[in-house]
Amino acid sequence: MTLLELSVDYRASAAALRxxxxxxxxxxxxxxxxxxxxxxxxxxxxxxxxxxxxxxLAVLCEHYYDRGYRRNARYTL
Known part of the structure; x- marks a missing residue:
């Protein structure tokens, strides 16, 4: 499973929480x-x-491989 595919699951979970x-x-x-x-x-x-x-996390996974994407500082190493 790729991070892009995982982001779909995160989005669905976020919608359920909302x-x-x-x-x-x-x-x-x-x-x-x-x-x-x-x-x-x-x-x-x-x-x-x-x-x-x-x-x-959904946004991070969606854009993880995008060149130049500025990541959320909370989730970077």
Missing amino acids: ERTALLEQQLEQSRDEAERLMLTDRIRTLGIMWRETRD
């Missing part, structure tokens, strides 16, 4: 229980971090 985040945000708007709201807020924050990292 969809789940949207569902949890809807639940948060409807929730009246404070404990549940705190749990949902924490989960949304965690999924947001996972989504950003997955999206960044």
